[in-house]
Amino acid sequence: EPEVTQTPSHQVTQMGQEVILRCVPISNHLYFYWYRQILGQKVEFLVSFYNNEISEKSEIFDDQFSVERPDGSNFTLKIRSTKLEDSAMYFCASSEPGQGASYEQYFGPGTRLTVT
């Protein structure tokens, strides 16, 4: 069964450093997403991406965040200058266009980001 993969599984960085989280969505999917989950809290939407551009973003996704699909397979989330409160599990997800409305998104295993 095809799956979404994410690397690294765990990233430790110092405050102020830039990090890039990488995702390989399922190959025939066209919609891509990033979510985050702070420890003990609910999953929060960050951004959705379709047709090589951001289709929607949350208020969390401020200027320090950016997303890119640099080639036909990778989807990345960059955090320019990390803050302590960016420590969280970051999930990538993808979905395919369907015949009708669908909320079936496939999530990766996540990258645990720890900012010290």
Added chain:
Amino acid sequence: LAKTTQPISMDSYEGQEVNITCSHNNIATNDYITWYQQFPSQGPRFIIQGYKTKVTNEVASLFIPADRKSSTLSLPRVSLSDTAVYYCLVGGNQGGKLIFGQGTELSVKP
């Protein structure tokens, strides 16, 4: 997006059927009802989706009454591995964001 309300936690024993009910009084005509499961330190996993009446797959059943203001996820004969958080989501936009609530933390005991 319609707001959802579901119990914070539930306990069950192995082999029992578990029913988790979600209220969504403000559901819109084009909204679908979707349930996700999340194990600790893993990404959410799609379980089932429905619009009305009953939907069944190999994992669960979803019961939706005629007024669609609530839905019930039914897990038959749960096992310890079904211990997880279960989220009810309501919406209808293809390619749209998922808005997760706190979910229902199901604990299955031996």
